[in-house]
Amino acid sequence: MDVVLETSLDDGELSWIGSLVVARIRGAEGVGTIFVAHHKPTWLPAGEADREKQAVGTARELIRLLDDESLPLVLAGDFDAPPDAASIRFLTGRQSLDGLSVRYHDAWAVTHPDTPGHTFSPANALRSDRWRPRAAERIDYIMVRGGEHGAPLDVLRCELAFDRPVGGIWASDHVAVVADLVRAPETPDHP
Numbered sequence: 001m002d003v004v005l006e007t008s009l010d011d012g013e014l015s016w017i018g019s020l021v022v023a024r025i026r027g028a029e030g031v032g033t034i035f036v037a038h039h040k041p042t043w044l045p046a047g048e049a050d051r052e053k054q055a056v057g058t059a060r061e062l063i064r065l066l067d068d069e070s071l072p073l074v075l076a077g078d079f080d081a082p083p084d085a086a087s088i089r090f091l092t093g094r095q096s097l098d099g100l101s102v103r104y105h106d107a108w109a110v111t112h113p114d115t116p117g118h119t120f121s122p123a124n125a126l127r128s129d130r131w132r133p134r135a136a137e138r139i140d141y142i143m144v145r146g147g148e149h150g151a152p153l154d155v156l157r158c159e160l161a162f163d164r165p166v167g168g169i170w171a172s173d174h175v176a177v178v179a180d181l182v183r184a185p186e187t188p189d190h191p
C-alpha cells in the first residue's frame with residue numbers, strides 16, 4: 001500500500017478544514033490494484049454548506065487523480081451527513097453541485113435499501129451528551145465509484161460492526177461499516 005494523495009479540503013472560507021487521503025492497494029491475484037479514498041468533511045451540525053464544498057473538492061481531486069473510470073475506487077469515511085443531505089445526494093449521483101455530477105454506489109443502500117443502518121445513535125453510551133437530541137442516523141459510508149458502464153467493483157455484502165457493547169464496553173461512538181467487494185465481471189460493454 002502506498003499513499004498517492006493527502007490533502008486538505010479548504011478553500012479558505014470553510015469553518016472547518018476537511019481532508020482527503022488516497023491509497024493504492026495492490027491486492028491478491030485476481031483482485032489487482034484498487035484505490036481507497038478516505039473523505040473527512042466538517043463535523044459541525046450546521047455545516048452542510050461546507051460539506052457540499054468538501055464533497056465537490058473530493059470529487060474533483062479523485063477525477064484529477066484517477067480519471068479512468070475502470071480503476072476500482074472505494075470512497076469511505078465518517079461523512080457526518082445522513083443519506084438525504086445534499087453532500088451525500090451529490091456523491092451518490094442524485095444531485096449535481098457546482099456544475100459537477102459523480103456517481104458512487106453506497107454499499108449499505110445497495111445491500112439494505114429499506115434499512116436505516118444507523119452508525120451514530122443515542123443508544124451508544126460513548127456518544128457525547130452534546131449531540132442530544134440528535135436522532136440516530138447513518139453518517140458513515142463505504143461507496144464504490146460507478147462509471148458509464150457500471151462500477152468496476154460489486155458489493156457482495158455490507159454490514160455494521162461494533163454496533164453493541166461487549167462486556168458493557170462500546171468500541172467507538174460510531175458504528176463501523178464493513179463491506180465485501182469484488183471485481184465486477186467483465187462484459188462486452190464494460191472491459
